[in-house]
Amino acid sequence: MIAAGSTVGAPGKNGAVLAALTTDRPGWSVQLLADDGTAIGEQERVDAERIAALETEHHPRWIWNDTLTTYPALLAAGVRLDRCHDIVMTERILLAREGRFGEPAAAAAVEARRLGHPVPEDLAEDLPSAVPVLFDTHTHTPDPGVDLPALVNAYLDQLSRVATAAAGRPGEDIAVDPGALRLLIAADSACALVAAEMGRFGMPWQPDVHDRILTEKLGARPAPGERPPKMAVLAAQINDAFGFPVNPDSAVDLRGAFRRAGFELETTRSWVIKEVDHPAVPAVLAYKELSRLHSANGWNWLTEWVRDGRFRADYVPAGVVTGRWATKGGGALQIPKVVRSAVVAEPGFCLVVADAAQLEPRVLVAVSGDEKLAALAGDDDLYVGLAEIGFSGDRSKAKLAMLGAMYGQTSGEAGRLVATLRASFPAAMACVETAARRGEQGRLVTTVLGRTSNPPSAAWTEIVDTGAGPEASAAVERRGRQVARDRGRFTRNFIIQGSAADWAAVWLSTLRQSLRQVPGAELVFFQHDELMVHCPAEQGEQVARMVTEAADTARRLVFPHGRARTPVRPLVVKCYADAK
Template sequence: MTQRTAVVPDPVGSGGRLLSLTEDGTPAGPPQAYADLAAEVSRRERESAPRWVWAATDEAYAWLLDRGAQRLARCHDVKLVESLLLGQEGRHRRPRSLGAAWARLEGRPEPEDSPEHGADGQPVLFAADRHHLPPAADPMAALVAVHAGQQERIAAGEHPDRMRLLCAAESAGALAAVEMGRDGLPWRADVHDRLLTSLLGPRPAGGARPMLLGELALGLQEALGRPVNPDSPAQMLSAFARAGVRLSSTRSHELRRVDHPAAALFLRYKELSRIHAAHGWAWREAWVRDGRFRPEYVVGGVVSGRWATRGGGALQIPRLLRAAVVADPGHRLVVADAGQLEPRVLAALSGDAGLTRAAGDGDLYAALAQDAFAGDRARAKVGLLAAMYGQTGGEAAAPLAVLRSRFPAALALVEAAARTGEAGGIVRSRLGRTSPAPSAEWLRDAGDDDGPGTDRRAARSWGRFTRNFVIQATAAEWALAMLAALRRELTPLGPGPRLVFFQHDEVVVHTPAELAPAVSSAVTAAGDEARRLIFGPTRVVFPLHTHVVECYADAK
């Protein structure tokens, strides 16, 4: 039976307490105090590698690493698990901190998750390490009680093994997120700088607008015959209208169809101004230090289980700028992305025979086109995306009808999820992550079909959300399981290979060049394990396309 160990750092200094637990959370004795908690944790990790139980990984693990602890294999993140369990139990929108979970056990009023506020209304500084526990509560006692309760709640669910796996994967992801945030993505400021200069001209002093953008703006004024601010969609819309071009928006795809000299200039301006504003020199100075871009990953930051990031926009790095991501000398980047992950997830979830056949080693859309669309890959793709996202009209209507007749099980799965959402219900991913319940206002408006409050559009919209949730959340589980497996596979390769980036269905490992083949093998093994863990004996293939490169931009 796997041993667990509860961890509570002291509020100040480097000491703290540990308490060994059995799998169900029963303490093996009294807590033991250590002056150097990181050293003791490292010693026990080498000796027995227990699953570390703590209130929140982003604080506890960072605290330990700051104090020299070695990397840890496994944990149970009470806050992340609480969030999953609240969903399982249909108790959405409840606070999920250790303090809140403990208050629920004790039948006390629940503290909010937001920063605590004192009597003066100001946030209470340094309250975070108590995780919203009241001053009189012993953090170790609360941690042990909440953890034991969580183990019971996992066992009481419909699929305890799946939820256990989900909790372990979510917690492992939290470990990886802390490590990746600290290691950072290699980022060559000089390459970034050359790229910006080639696009925008020399860097202007004092954060001013690059000359080229000013020139483009002037050109736009001439082409439209009036002064305009190209950063203002409203102004541009009316300026185009007066020039005889009626637009419903200033979106790029619409401008591309406009035959007017201002349209091309405007498109060029938008492209360049975006790079300058979002990933220009100011961005680099704010986010890149010592050759590394260090984003803060937010595990479970998206309801579907995808990660989010705080600051730096790490999950939206433009492809163009990937040229600045270069491995250190003697190193390589192993870049692995899962191809066509979401349609493959749909195939595996639904067990649809035809879609499973298409979800083999090759191009899924091409196989689909071969089977049902006379080889027209574009139509096959439009249809399948529409099925997963909930588009029903326009150019998708005809391909959708084909899919419904040829792949009935796959379509039935997404359409059932949509109906559940339209009716105000909740849906679940494969491992049991639960979609949020619609708000009370939504239920009032969409609930009664014939009253004046009826809002079919809101119902349809929520149906599209739940339809996609099942797919997106299960895809996120596959990716999370893959990441966790890869992290474990990399451990025996030593301290060289490091996970440095994770973006929904793609992972990047920075490694000494001579270990790149071993890392590539680890990636393949991780993908296989993720499939086995989440879908069991499915015949659907989840190919991971792996590239060993020096520069991220070359991985395509």
């Protein structure tokens, strides 16, 4: 379990609690340290076996520059480690709070340069998009320009900055408890371990089942560059219905075809086309659906991403500004429901699939401290209670209002419903609306654990300032107001989505710790507010309980003062498609 407010665990036998590690060729270099950073013994060139022995003997927190470029090679060598401190990930969190967003986050590398070591440009310019993600687990890439003293300096430097960073900066209102920030750092580091482990183990995936789904929907697998049979039939029907050739893959062509047929469409999105009264419409909609399946999760995806019965994704923990995970390639966070029956536990194993029910509205309850809303939070279905209070029992309206409030909807029915919500729950609404106003002013917002929004770009400031200027034309003024409002919607949602991501990160990393007691159990999937464990069938119920307990721990740690609940719903199944 992650201890809030502490950065290190119990001392090991020899007093060592930390182990700085760099990747060298061949092998690794390690320095054991006490919790104040004092070296214990000598720097050591080590192999995987020695690292495993150090883990057993000292159970240290491993300090390294970047989990995603360090840990996969260790996993490939058969070493699993329990705890780490990820310098790069921590640096991004701290820099954002210090108003130094966008500065190089490779702290150890920066420190190494200060000490006079050469730092290659690619590492020095370590912006989030430039972080090398080496998921080839057999790649063993040395840390260029990073040595053990630099790593230790970077670690101590980061520790010393936590309290100030937690306090934030004058005028920004982003202060959080230092313990919260430490929890965030620990959770993010642990999530990086999860991401590497999950990427290596992979999600059980049966290619024959997937192929059956594709063949059923699309017809036999076509030659490369050809349309699958059922798409070809639909394309022909579309041509017939219009009376002239149309390429349904081309939005330009499709829009032109509808124009010739007398329909002026803003876009060719499916919900727009659905409203058009023309004989081609059903075939167009069917074609779009099949086309999406074929191009995003068709046979090409299957051959590229599924090997040896596993889908191995490249996860990027906290890769999104809000702290949500991202992926590189494979689209692991957009697996369509229609192919989920291909995810099947191995013989003798089961899948424990769990999602957090109505997480975002519950997070709003917690971060806003709205007492009236909190009174509803005990219900299993938050929207039912909400409906009774403000929406004459209409659950769908209550849900729409809540989503509209969190996403910043102002127009249409949802906009009106948000107004109703505001009347009943002023504190909750004030919370999101304050966040929106800060965004409109170009200011920052923070999640509950202290992840801070990125500042607006210079271009944004320019547009907003010009729009507010005395000589602005009506159009320029309108444009300025619009980008300001867009920014407000972003910051409004940031505090909710990001705080939900905080909770989920603690949930995931807490569960990872519990699962060490269950031989054969592996986290195999994580998607924002949902996770999946692959474990021996007889341990399914035990793992399900752990999932629930981890959620409870996460609630206590992340929302210590809140009355919000964060219930999760673990299901023990054979197949992902059965988890509904």
